[in-house]
Amino acid sequence: MPLHDDFEQNMETFKSDGFVLIKNVVAQSDLEPYRRALLKAIEAQDSRWGDNEYYVDKGMVHNPMVNDPLFLDFLGNDIVHAYLEAALDKHCILYAFTTSSMPPLQSNFSNRVHVDCPRVIDNYITNVGFLVALNDFTPENGATYFLPKSAQRLDVPTEEEFFANAKRPLPKAGDAIMFNARTWHCGGQNKTENYRHALTMNVCRSYMKQRFDYPRMLGNSLLETRDERTLKFLGYRTRTPVNLEEYYVPPAQRLYLPGQG
Numbered sequence: 001m002p003l004h005d006d007f008e009q010n011m012e013t014f015k016s017d018g019f020v021l022i023k024n025v026v027a028q029s030d031l032e033p034y035r036r037a038l039l040k041a042i043e044a045q046d047s048r049w050g051d052n053e054y055y056v057d058k059g060m061v062h063n064p065m066v067n068d069p070l071f072l073d074f075l076g077n078d079i080v081h082a083y084l085e086a087a088l089d090k091h092c093i094l095y096a097f098t099t100s101s102m103p104p105l106q107s108n109f110s111n112r113v114h115v116d117c118p119r120v121i122d123n124y125i126t127n128v129g130f131l132v133a134l135n136d137f138t139p140e141n142g143a144t145y146f147l148p149k150s151a152q153r154l155d156v157p158t159e160e161e162f163f164a165n166a167k168r169p170l171p172k173a174g175d176a177i178m179f180n181a182r183t184w185h186c187g188g189q190n191k192t193e194n195y196r197h198a199l200t201m202n203v204c205r206s207y208m209k210q211r212f213d214y215p216r217m218l219g220n221s222l223l224e225t226r227d228e229r230t231l232k233f234l235g236y237r238t239r240t241p242v243n244l245e246e247y248y249v250p251p252a253q254r255l256y257l258p259g260q261g
Helices: 007-017 028-049 070-074 078-087 159-165 214-218 228-234
Strands: 019-022 093-099 127-133 176-180 198-204
Touching: 007 019, 007 078, 007 176, 028 070, 028 093, 078 127, 078 176, 093 228, 214 228
Parallel strands: none
Antiparallel strands: 019 176, 093 198, 127 176, 127 198
């Protein structure tokens, strides 16, 4: 997909408000395959972890690319990378890849006023959230609330203040919301009888530790099947050696490439 004509304006909105709605990020023809694959992944995760007392992620699948290679394909999306690299830098990596599905007549763990990053650094973003709607977001099916210009705020807004001032962007299926992970936000309540699905990523600087060890999780076979940008994004180029045999190698064979620190 080509970059949007409103790319620069979108980036200005993101920098000003802490979030922005981006149109037409995923092709319409890809949406139904994603939705079908996601329902299978939700069923598998809930079945595996549903009895665990620490499992609070019903309807939110961690690492969906393990369940279906369709989600690995998503990580190569040109528009997604253009926005993430503009918000962070060209070396940014995936901190976490989850999904956010609101089950019928329910909510999920996002239904609280929160941020997705614990640290605040003046005029410096360490983490960016990127949410892609697989269904139209509406007030009735749990669309997310965002509090504008709140990324530097340390105290938790009261619910009264938050909901009095929050904005609720309504992406259509295939649109996305990019947000500073320090922006205070809250998932809604699905009052409909249908699932509302989204893909969500938290993306960080290359020197930061990922939530999961994706290279170890996905294996070295990806080195032969995925493009260099996807490998970099998954953290394959920001690993550390485990012994001197991995350390004393030519630069091209190093696990942590120069310039990505």
